[in-house]
Amino acid sequence: MTLVTPLKQRALESFDPRLVRRDFPIFERNPGLVFLDSGASAQKPAVVIDAVAEFFRNDYANVHRGVYRLSARSTELYEDAREAARHFLNAADAREIVFVRGATEGINLVAQSHGRRHVRAGDEILVTELEHHSNIVPWQLLCSEKGARLRVLPIDDRGEVRLEELDGLLGPRTRIVAVSHVSNSLGTVLPVAEISRRARAAGAIVVVDGAQAAPHVPVDVQALGCDFYVFSGHKVYGPTGAGALWGRLPLLEAMPPWQGGGDMILSVRFDATTYRDPPHKFEAGTPDILGVLGLGAALDWIAAKGVDRLAAHEGSLLARATRTIGALPGVRIVGTARDKAAILSFVVQGIHAHDVGTALDLDGIAVRTGHHCTQPAMDRFGLEATVRASFGAYSTERDVDALAAGLERARAVLGPGR
Amino acid sequence: MTLDAKTLYRDTVLDHGNRPRNEGPLPGATHEATVDNPLCGDRVTVRLRADDAGRLLEVRFEARGCLIARASASLLTELAAGRTREEALALARALDDLVEAAAPPLDAGALEPLRGVREFPARKACATLAWKALERALAR
Numbered sequence: 001m002t003l004v005t006p007l008k009q010r011a012l013e014s015f016d017p018r019l020v021r022r023d024f025p026i027f028e029r030n031p032g033l034v035f036l037d038s039g040a041s042a043q044k045p046a047v048v049i050d051a052v053a054e055f056f057r058n059d060y061a062n063v064h065r066g067v068y069r070l071s072a073r074s075t076e077l078y079e080d081a082r083e084a085a086r087h088f089l090n091a092a093d094a095r096e097i098v099f100v101r102g103a104t105e106g107i108n109l110v111a112q113s114h115g116r117r118h119v120r121a122g123d124e125i126l127v128t129e130l131e132h133h134s135n136i137v138p139w140q141l142l143c144s145e146k147g148a149r150l151r152v153l154p155i156d157d158r159g160e161v162r163l164e165e166l167d168g169l170l171g172p173r174t175r176i177v178a179v180s181h182v183s184n185s186l187g188t189v190l191p192v193a194e195i196s197r198r199a200r201a202a203g204a205i206v207v208v209d210g211a212q213a214a215p216h217v218p219v220d221v222q223a224l225g226c227d228f229y230v231f232s233g234h235k236v237y238g239p240t241g242a243g244a245l246w247g248r249l250p251l252l253e254a255m256p257p258w259q260g261g262g263d264m265i266l267s268v269r270f271d272a273t274t275y276r277d278p279p280h281k282f283e284a285g286t287p288d289i290l291g292v293l294g295l296g297a298a299l300d301w302i303a304a305k306g307v308d309r310l311a312a313h314e315g316s317l318l319a320r321a322t323r324t325i326g327a328l329p330g331v332r333i334v335g336t337a338r339d340k341a342a343i344l345s346f347v348v349q350g351i352h353a354h355d356v357g358t359a360l361d362l363d364g365i366a367v368r369t370g371h372h373c374t375q376p377a378m379d380r381f382g383l384e385a386t387v388r389a390s391f392g393a394y395s396t397e398r399d400v401d402a403l404a405a406g407l408e409r410a411r412a413v414l415g416p417g418r
Numbered sequence: 419m420t421l422d423a424k425t426l427y428r429d430t431v432l433d434h435g436n437r438p439r440n441e442g443p444l445p446g447a448t449h450e451a452t453v454d455n456p457l458c459g460d461r462v463t464v465r466l467r468a469d470d471a472g473r474l475l476e477v478r479f480e481a482r483g484c485l486i487a488r489a490s491a492s493l494l495t496e497l498a499a500g501r502t503r504e505e506a507l508a509l510a511r512a513l514d515d516l517v518e519a520a521a522p523p524l525d526a527g528a529l530e531p532l533r534g535v536r537e538f539p540a541r542k543a544c545a546t547l548a549w550k551a552l553e554r555a556l557a558r
Contacts, residue, residue: 354458354484358538359423370458384459384482413423414432414485 017313020305021394025049032364034402039184039343039390040368042215042237044298051297052239052290062286064263078289081296082279085244088299089229090220096252098245098279099292103211104134106230106245107178109282110207111138113255114228118175118205121147125176126169126204128153128161128190130183130377135209139178148175155380159186159335166195170202177204181213181224185372185388186335187318187343189217196225205251211235211243215392216314216341218307221246233291237393238298242291245282252278259284305393314342314391321389321400328407330415334386345372345386348407351414353385359410360387365403426486426538430493430531435485440495444478451554455543460487464494464551472503479548486541490532491548497528503556510549517542 021027023045026035035043055077061070063078079094086094100106115138119125125139129152143150151169154162161179170177177199182189196206206226210219214231221229228251232243247255257264257275261284266274275281302310321344326333330349348356357369368388371378378384389403427435444450444465452463460483467476477498479491490513498506509529516526517535526533535545 352484354460354541354544355427355486358426358541362421362423375459410423413427 017394017396020310020313021396023047023301024394027394034363034365034399034406036389036391036395036399036403037366037368038215038235038392038395039212039372039388041234041240042392043394044239044294045237045301047301048238048294048297052294055290055293063289064280074289077293077296078287081292081299084296084299084303085246087303088214088219089244089246090222091246092222093249095278096246096249098247098252098282099287099295100230100243100245100282101241101288101291102232102234102243103209103230104232106228106243107135107207107209108138109245109258110228110230110247111142113258113282114205114251115139115142115176116145117254117256119143119146119148122173123148123175124151124171124173125149125178126151126153126174126199127178128180129155129380130159130161130186130188130374131178131180132184132209132211133373133375134211135178135180135207136376139176149173152376153179155186155188155377158337159183159188159377160337161188161190161195163191163194166198170199170204172203174199174202174204176207178207178209181208181210181219181229182216182341182343183335183374183377184212184343185345185374185377185386186337187340187345188335188337189213189339189341192224192226196227200225200227212343213341217311227251233295233298236295236298237301238296239291239294241288242295244295247278249278252282255282257284258282261285302393310393311341313393314395317391317395317397317400318342318344320397321391321403324400324404325389325407328404328411330411331407334381334383342391343388344390345388347383347386348411351410353387355414356387356407356410359414360403360406363402363406363409365406367403421537426534426541428531428534431486431489431534433489434492434531435489438479438481438488438492440478440492440499441480441488442478443480444476447478449555449558451551451558453547453551453554455483455487455547457543458483460484460544460547462487462491462548462551464491464548464555466498466552466555468503474498474501474503474506477552479551481548483547484541484544486535486544487547490545491551493529493531494548494552498552506552507556510553513549514546517545 061074063075207228208226210231229246234240264284334345353369447465450465462481477495
C-alpha cells in the first residue's frame with residue numbers, strides 16, 4: 001500500500017493553485033515561463049527569499065559559538081529549522097536530524113560513517129535498478145573499499161520494482177538496503193514500508209533516498225520503518241546548500257564521526273579529542289546557515305499549504321499530462337507504474353530528447369532531457385535519454401497544455417523526413 | 419535577434435541530421451577516435467583512411483545522440499574528405515571559432531549551417547563533438 005493514493009480523492013476546494021503560484025516571484029518576472037523541471041530543483045517562494053534576506057539584514061551571526069545576543073538568535077533560528085525538519089519527517093527526536101549539503105552528501109555520510117564500520121569483505125549491499133547515481137556510487141565506492149558485493153533489485157517494464165525478487169536478494173550477508181522513495185526519472189513511488197520490513201527482518205539497515213519524494217508525497221519515517229532518510233532543501237522550495245539526513249538515534253550514536261573539525265567536538269587536545277553527541281557530531285565547521293534557515297522557512301511554507309493538498313494538486317496535473325501527452329502521436333511514456341508522483345518521462349519517436357528540449361525551450365518551456373543521473377534505469381529501457389516534465393506546487397493545467405502544444409510544434413519542425 | 423527553431427535547425431542541419439552522409443564503420447581505417455559528452459550521453463566515433471602523404475581519402479562516422487551531433491558529424495565527413503591533415507584540422511578550428519569565439523568569422527563557408535549553434539550554448543558541445551573526435555584521431 002502506498003501513501004499517495006487515498007489523498008488524491010480529497011477535494012481541493014480550499015486550495016487554489018493560482019494563488020500558490022503567486023507566492024513565487026520568478027513567475028511574475030518571467031510571465032512566459034513554463035517551468036517543468038522542479039524535479040531538478042524547485043523555485044523559491046517569497047517567504048523563503050525574505051527569510052534569508054532578513055536574516056542577513058537583522059540577525060546574522062555564526063551559530064553555536066557566541067555568547068552575544070545575535071549569536072543566540074541565529075542559533076535559535078538554526079535549531080528551529082532542525083525542529084521543522086523533524087516535524088516534516090515525523091521523526092521522534094530533533095537529535096536525529098543532521099544537516100548536510102543535500103541528499104547526496106547524506107547518503108555519502110551514511111556510507112562512510114556507518115558503512116565503513118559495519119560492512120566487511122563478502123557482505124552485500126542491495127540497491128534497485130532505478131536508483132539515482134547518488135544512491136549507487138557511494139555504495140559502489142564502499143563495496144570496492146571493503147570487498148563487498150553490490151546487488152540490484154530489478155524493475156519491470158512499468159518501472160515498478162520486482163518485489164517478488166526481493167526475498168531472494170536478501171540474506172545473512174546483506175548489511176544495507178538503499179532505495180529511493182520516488183524515482184526521479186520514472187516517477188515510481190516505491191513500496192518503501194514493505195521493503196523496509198523485509199530488509200530489517202533479514203538484519204539489514206534501510207537507507208531511503210527521499211530527494212524526489214520530499215517535495216511530492218507526505219513522508220513519515222515511523223510509518224516507512226526505515227533507518228535513514230535523506231532529502232535536499234533545494235527540491236522542497238528551499239535554497240541550495242542544505243538538506244537533511246534523518247537517522248535513528250541509536251544508529252547515529254554508534255556511528256563514528258564523519259568530518260572532523262570545530263563544533264563537532266567536546267574538547268580537543270593533542271593526545272585525545274572527544275566528540276559531541278548527534279546531531280552535532282556530524283556537523284563540523286560553520287554550516288550553510290542561510291541554506292538551513294531557508295530550508296526551515298520552506299518547510300514552514302509547505303506545512304501551511306498542506307503536504308497532502310500539494311500532493312493531490314500535483315497528482316491531478318500528472319493525470320492530465322499522462323492523458324494529453326500520452327495521446328500525442330509518436331510519444332511514448334516511460335515509467336508507467338501504478339503509483340507515481342509528479343514526474344512524466346517520455347520519448348518522441350524519431351526525435352532525440354535534446355532536440356525536443358531545445359525546441360520546447362524556444363517556447364519558454366523548461367524540461368529536463370538526458371539520463372537524469374539514472375543511467376542503469378535508462379539502460380533497462382534501452383534508452384540513452386528521455387524528456388522529463390516534473391511538477392511543483394506552482395505548476396498549472398496551462399503548463400501541461402503548453403507542453404502538449406509545444407511537443408506538437410517540435411514534431412512539426414523536427415520530425416523525421418523534414 | 420529573435421530565436422526560433424529555424425535558427426538552430428536550418429534545412430541543411432535537418433537534412434544532415436535526418437539523412438546523415440557517410441555513416442557507418444570504415445574497414446581499413448588508418449585513424450579512429452571516439453569522444454563522449456558525459457553531460458548528455460552523446461558519443462561520436464570518427465574513422466578515416468589517410469594515404470602516406472596525410473591526405474584524408476575517406477571519412478566516416480558513427481554517432482549516438484542528438485540531431486546536432488549527428489548533423490555536425492555528417493557535415494564533417496563531407497568537408498574533410500579529400501583534404502590534407504592540416505586542412506582538416508583547420509576546418510576543426512574554424513568550427514570551434516564559429517561556435518565559441520567572441521568574434522566569429524563573417525563567412526564560415528561550408529560550415530555556415532552551424533552558425534545558429536552560437537545562440538544555443540547548451541548545444542555547443544553537441545556541435546563540436548565530431549570535430550574533437552577528428553582532432554583526436556589525427557593526433558595519433
